[in-house]
Every structure is written in structure tokens, then in C-alpha cells.
Amino acid sequence: METSLLLEARQSAVSDIEVYSKLIAMTVVGVEEAIGSNMVGGFVNLVARKLEEELGVQRGSNVRELLEWINKNTVLRLNTYRVKDQLVRDEEKGPAFYMIAYECPVRQILYLEDLPGGRALCMIICRFLSRLLSGGLGSSCRVEPARIGPNACLLRVGISNSVRERVKELDVTSRSPDIKEYEELLRRFFSALLRSIGWALNTLLGGNPAMSYRAGKSYGRLVGASILAQGYEASSLDEAVNIFNSSMKSLISIRISGSAIVIEKSWFDEIIEKEAINHSEFIKRVVQGFIAGSLETLLAKRVDLRSLGDNKFEVIIR
Numbered sequence: 001m002e003t004s005l006l007l008e009a010r011q012s013a014v015s016d017i018e019v020y021s022k023l024i025a026m027t028v029v030g031v032e033e034a035i036g037s038n039m040v041g042g043f044v045n046l047v048a049r050k051l052e053e054e055l056g057v058q059r060g061s062n063v064r065e066l067l068e069w070i071n072k073n074t075v076l077r078l079n080t081y082r083v084k085d086q087l088v089r090d091e092e093k094g095p096a097f098y099m100i101a102y103e104c105p106v107r108q109i110l111y112l113e114d115l116p117g118g119r120a121l122c123m124i125i126c127r128f129l130s131r132l133l134s135g136g137l138g139s140s141c142r143v144e145p146a147r148i149g150p151n152a153c154l155l156r157v158g159i160s161n162s163v164r165e166r167v168k169e170l171d172v173t174s175r176s177p178d179i180k181e182y183e184e185l186l187r188r189f190f191s192a193l194l195r196s197i198g199w200a201l202n203t204l205l206g207g208n209p210a211m212s213y214r215a216g217k218s219y220g221r222l223v224g225a226s227i228l229a230q231g232y233e234a235s236s237l238d239e240a241v242n243i244f245n246s247s248m249k250s251l252i253s254i255r256i257s258g259s260a261i262v263i264e265k266s267w268f269d270e271i272i273e274k275e276a277i278n279h280s281e282f283i284k285r286v287v288q289g290f291i292a293g294s295l296e297t298l299l300a301k302r303v304d305l306r307s308l309g310d311n312k313f314e315v316i317i318r
Contacts, residue, residue, distance in 0.1 A: 017183075018112055019251055019267040020190035025113045025121070026223075027197050027286045030215030032120040033222070040120050046200035047193070048127035054192035063136035067099075067172045070132070075185040076125075077103035077174035081154070088159070088168045095164050098146065101153045102174065103182075105189045114226070117148035124193075126155070139163045195277055202279035209285045216286035220293020223247070227298065237315065240298040244291070254291060256315075261291070263311035288313065 028047075032040045058069060070076050080087060081098040088097050101107075106121045115121070122145055129143040139160050147154035159167065177185060205211050227247050234240035238256060245253050253265040263269070268287045272280050288305055291313075296303035305313035 016267070016271070017108075017186060017190070019271050020187070020194060021109045021112045022251060023268050023271060023283070023287075024190065024194055024197065025109050025115060026216055026219040026290045027201070027212075027283065028120050028124070029113075029115060029222070030217070030219035030286060030289070031201075031211070033218035034211065034214045037119065040123070043200055043204055044120055044123045044127055046203055047124050047196045048131060050196035050199045051124070051128050051192055052131055054196050055189070057132060059135055061136055063133055063167065064170060064172060066132050066136040067170075070129075071172070071174040073185075075103055075105050075177070075182065075189045076101060077176065078155075078172065079174055080170055080172045082171075087170060088164050094158055095161055096156050096158045097167055097170070099155045099157060099172075101155055102151075102176070104153060105186055105193070107150075107153065108186065111150070117153070118145055122148070129155070129157075133157060137163045137166065191275055194271070194283075195275055198275075198277040198279060198283050201282040205282065209282050212282045212285035213289035213292075216289025216291075217293035217296070218289075219286075220290040220295075221297045222293075223290070224294040224297025227294070232298070234298040237295070237299065237317070240295045243298055244294050252287070252291075257312070259315060260308060261305060261313050261315050263291075266311070269311070 031043055035043075055074060057066075061069065067078055067080075071078060079100045079102065081100050083089070088095055104125060106125050107117070109115070109121060110117055126143045126145065130141060133141050133143065137159065139162055141160070141163075142158040144156050144158070145153055146156040201212055227243060232243050232247075234243055241254055241256055241261070250265070251267050252263065254261050255264050256262075266287065269284070272283050277283055288307065292303050292305045299317070302318040304316040304318075306316060308314055
């Protein structure tokens, strides 16, 4: 079930949230699909590292101060979780304590894009929290999802025996943000996450944006398959373009011009420019690949788009 805060946000016409969500999903999930879940760890680590910087986290704080800072300054809402008045538990993998994430920006992306939890997007949040809590504890810890739900997730924080006494009395309780605060914090987090993704892509790929195109295409194929599952199919490029435009709900609009495709309108480009993303060509190539992958699945033929400049692409169909 969709969270009430997200419902209220969407009813107040904050459609830019959907633009951020799809752009982030097509990049992160696309990279994961393109290189495989076993190889995505390096990309995830880079994004988590940059996200900490983009959000302006205060290093040097203790773990309680860090959790309280997160609850106040980000859209995340984390509560420590006790069972029979006990926080730290001895488990087969070692000592651990648990937190309940009542609000999570990634969970909103998963809902809007109809994606499963526990993969690269969730890993980014968990690595981000692992970095922060490790700094606050002065000892390495690992955050991972124990239970993933539509309205809350249970996070396991694996710790070393050396710090268990310091966290056994850790009690942190968050408050729910009001709708205006929620919208602002969600936008701010998505903004920081998108800039972090752009930086990570550039760091990972250097001068080669081909992987960005490949990532976008991988996600485009997923979206195309979802459209087909709704009973739509295309027998021509014209039909595929019309179906694509209809499914995008004005987030992006394309048209055929001779043997080329032109992007008439793209909220994705507007967000990319608004965020002043360094090396924005990497994100733009994701969008280019996304269009190609969606059309490819709708046509059931190999489709590639070759840039001709000014949001115009030569269509290559095999």
C-alpha cells in the first residue's frame, strides 16, 4: 500500500518527484542490469560515498547524534528497535542491533517504478548508513535489509563486540515530517542522490559514456516489457513511438523526423540542467539508451540511437 505522505505529495502535483524517481531508477537499475548484480558493488560504494558529501553530513559525531541528524535533516526516519527491552542481539553472524526505517526515499522510487527491493537502490542507502554509523562508532559496521515492506523496512546493523556496550542503551525515535517538510526533504535527497550518481558514473567510466547508454537501454527494455504486459504492441516505429509517448505521461515526448527521432520535450533534461550535474553527458546518454531500449522491446527488433546533436538521433533498426 502506498504511504499516505507519498499520496499527499502526488496529490499536491509535485510531479518532479516522479521525474527524479524515473531518472534515478533508469540509471541505477540500468547499471545493475547491464553489468550484473555481482559487479555493481563498486558503483554503489561510489554513490554512497558522494551522497554523504552532497548531504553535508557532519563527520565526527557519535552514533546517536548521527541518527538524530539523519532523522532531522533527511527524508529518512529511523527508530532503534528493541525486543524484550534488548537492543543488541547475539546472532550467528555476530552481534547486531536493528532499526526500523519508517520513511525511505528509495522505497518511494521502488513504489513509483514498481521495482523489487533489496537490490542496488537499497544497497546505496545501506552503504550510506554503514559509512555514517561506522564513523560514529569508530568501528566497521554493516547495514543490510532484514525485512522490506511497503511502509517500513527492518534494517540489521552488524557490529563488532568491541562496541556493543556503547550501543546497548542506544534509543532513537524519529517523528513523522509534515507534508511540506516531506516534499522538501524528498526533493533535496533526490537532488543529492542524482548528483552523486552522475559523479559515480564519471568516476567509474572516465571518458567512455557507452556504459551509460547501455544502462539506460537495459532499463528501457524493462519498461518496454511492462508496457507489453499491459496488452500494447507495435507493428511499426510510428506505433512504438506513440505507445512510448503515451506511457511516459509527458515526462518525455519524442517524434519521428525523416529517418531520425527527435526529443520534443524532456523533463529529464530539465532536471539534469537544473541540478548542474558535472559530466551531465553520462546521464543524458542514459536517457538516450532508455528510449532505444523501450522502442526495441515494443518493436521486438534491435534498435539503437546514434546522436546527431540537438536532441536528434539517427534510428538504426536491425
